[in-house]
Amino acid sequence: MFTIWGRLNSHNVKKVVWATVEAGLEWERHDIGGQFGYTPEYLAMNPNRLVPTIQDGDFTLWESNAILRYIADQHARHLWSGDTQTRAKADRWMDWQFQFADAQREAFLQMVRVPEGERDKAKVEKGAQATSAMMAILEETLASQEWLSGKDFGIADIPMGTYTHTWLTLGLDRIETPHVRAWYEKLKLRPGFKYVTIPLT
Numbered sequence: 001m002f003t004i005w006g007r008l009n010s011h012n013v014k015k016v017v018w019a020t021v022e023a024g025l026e027w028e029r030h031d032i033g034g035q036f037g038y039t040p041e042y043l044a045m046n047p048n049r050l051v052p053t054i055q056d057g058d059f060t061l062w063e064s065n066a067i068l069r070y071i072a073d074q075h076a077r078h079l080w081s082g083d084t085q086t087r088a089k090a091d092r093w094m095d096w097q098f099q100f101a102d103a104q105r106e107a108f109l110q111m112v113r114v115p116e117g118e119r120d121k122a123k124v125e126k127g128a129q130a131t132s133a134m135m136a137i138l139e140e141t142l143a144s145q146e147w148l149s150g151k152d153f154g155i156a157d158i159p160m161g162t163y164t165h166t167w168l169t170l171g172l173d174r175i176e177t178p179h180v181r182a183w184y185e186k187l188k189l190r191p192g193f194k195y196v197t198i199p200l201t
């Protein structure tokens, strides 16, 4: 059994659940972190006091994108290109996603956690500008290739796919990105994407 530890209102947990579904694994998930708190047993597996963590038999791993790479390597090779250079170009979007998460974080917290009249408009505007600037790069990429993973959907589409859902639905001012939108519409059809749409509050 493949076990996922982490509350489902977390971007990083959603990514892992989506990848697990894509890999066709039999899985279970336990709520932990955030409003659910932590147990000593969990902290023994992951001392960072963060989610997610997975257990695959007696193998334990934390760091969401490392988990995605592990899932593809161990269980779903079709989600990674066999060509090293194609794979490296795909892989970089997984690291890039953490920069995007940083750019979006403050605006996200304002929009999701703070009542409308009390929001710090400067933080929202700063996040809107920073994320639009990054999305312009994704837009240019997706104008000339169908997936971030290359010519086929793969594991590298999952991290930015998850964050793009938030970006498109958060209500921030944003640039027009027709190619990102077209890619997102295809992602919505993937098995496992439904977990991405679970509210983050």
Ligand SMILES: N[C@@H](CCC(=O)N[C@@H](CS)C(=O)NCC(=O)O)C(=O)O
Pocket (backbone or CB within 6 Å): 010, 011, 012, 013, 032, 033, 034, 035, 049, 050, 051, 052, 062, 063, 064, 065
């Ligand atoms: N780089 C880590 C970041 C993990 C992380 O920041 N997780 C957040 C949720 S998205 C968290 O655990 N926050 C504290 C909590 O939920 O208790 C990863 O990708 O796994």
